[in-house]
Amino acid sequence: MSQHQPKDRDIDLMERLKKGDQSAMQVLYTRHYQRIYRFIIRQIRDEMMAEDIVNDVFLDCWRQAGKFEGRSAVSTWLTAIAFNKSISYLRKRREAQMGDGQAESMVDEADGPQTLLMKDDKGDQLKEAMDELSTDHRAVIDLAYYHEMGVKEIAQILDIPTNTVKTRLFHARKNLHEILLERGIDRGWP
Amino acid sequence: MMTNSNSEMTEKEATIALLPFYLSGTLSKEETKQVDAWLQSDTQAGAILDKIDQERHSSVIANESIIAPKTGLARLMADVAQTPQENTATSRVLSSTKGGVMAWIDQTILAPLQAAPAQLAWGVCGLLMLVTIGQSTLLYQGKNPTNGAPGFELAGGEHANVLSSAIIKFTPSASMAAITKTLDEVGAIIMNGPTASGQFTIGFVARENAPALAERLTQLQKRTDLISFFALQKTDDGLE
Numbered sequence: 072m073s074q075h076q077p078k079d080r081d082i083d084l085m086e087r088l089k090k091g092d093q094s095a096m097q098v099l100y101t102r103h104y105q106r107i108y109r110f111i112i113r114q115i116r117d118e119m120m121a122e123d124i125v126n127d128v129f130l131d132c133w134r135q136a137g138k139f140e141g142r143s144a145v146s147t148w149l150t151a152i153a154f155n156k157s158i159s160y161l162r163k164r165r166e167a168q169m170g171d172g173q174a175e176s177m178v179d180e181a182d183g184p185q186t187l188l189m190k191d192d193k194g195d196q197l198k199e200a201m202d203e204l205s206t207d208h209r210a211v212i213d214l215a216y217y218h219e220m221g222v223k224e225i226a227q228i229l230d231i232p233t234n235t236v237k238t239r240l241f242h243a244r245k246n247l248h249e250i251l252l253e254r255g256i257d258r259g260w261p
Numbered sequence: 262m263m264t265n266s267n268s269e270m271t272e273k274e275a276t277i278a279l280l281p282f283y284l285s286g287t288l289s290k291e292e293t294k295q296v297d298a299w300l301q302s303d304t305q306a307g308a309i310l311d312k313i314d315q316e317r318h319s320s321v322i323a324n325e326s327i328i329a330p331k332t333g334l335a336r337l338m339a340d341v342a343q344t345p346q347e348n349t350a351t352s353r354v355l356s357s358t359k360g361g362v363m364a365w366i367d368q369t370i371l372a373p374l375q376a377a378p379a380q381l382a383w384g385v386c387g388l389l390m391l392v393t394i395g396q397s398t399l400l401y402q403g404k405n406p407t408n409g410a411p412g413f414e415l416a417g418g419e420h421a422n423v424l425s426s427a428i429i430k431f432t433p434s435a436s437m438a439a440i441t442k443t444l445d446e447v448g449a450i451i452m453n454g455p456t457a458s459g460q461f462t463i464g465f466v467a468r469e470n471a472p473a474l475a476e477r478l479t480q481l482q483k484r485t486d487l488i489s490f491f492a493l494q495k496t497d498d499g500l501e
Contacts, residue, residue: 091346259312
């Protein structure tokens, strides 16, 4: 995806944002909200919360526009904010559930809204297997495959070294293979 | 079942780890050469690349099936109006010459001028429609049996005659005329798009039986000069 985005225009928008131009915020939101929403909901699997986090991401963008130095693409910056907020939310949710002694009733990721959408296409075991990946693995899979981000961009978003991006994606694919094997589907490895 | 992500990889595994980025064209020249060389030397390479492409299709379809609610902008702008910025000039340009709707049009119409020809054409059409009528969808009629000449109509999101849909990306060199002609020939219509990544959702209107539809899909997939990405999204005829 990244190579198709009008990054220079995004940077122009950021310059306008720094001057307090709210209409620039509208354009930036319209351009990126769908992609950011999808990224967030794939991580947290909670539609209501995803809307809140999307709002927070763009509000942070507005609030902190002055700190944006253009060292990464605006889309990468927004996705990094989205990832951090998603991880933070997941951590809090986990802690709250553990604190309430609800470890046994933790949210079953397989029953999240994303999976419910998938149920329309039960035959596609690969999509469902992707849903069973850990949050870290699902994030790197989506960033590489759907968002078409390069190694450096993913490293910036996930805040990990570039070599770790490659190994993480490799092992995410390996886990995908193992999940499918458990379902009786052998696509072969690698 | 979890695998230690810090374990050492062999040289072959390190090359395979690059394949997803090879498909998206985000590798450096050196890494691309490394993958090219491996693809030519390893007899398994084609099959592995094909598997990764299947995974890519699944990720695209899973993500595209998620539709964000359209109510977020009003909420955000209400919050923005009440939220001060950090470390920036205090002046607010709320309705300067570059503000308001004109600025929005300026950015959204001009921005696609940086894009590839196909994206440009469809993008500008889509944006003009958006400005004019809000959230309607641009729909190319093609040779819909219920319509005569090719042209455009606005649809409110209902596509009753659509039999199957697919996610598609056009090549940068594809002209609008060639896209229009090809979609017309296979009886396909654009239902939605372009997304930020240049993807469109196209629908195949109910015109013939399942085998004929399969032939139309094959016909379209062969047009690699026009189409850089094709993933069947849903079908009522079990053609997946």
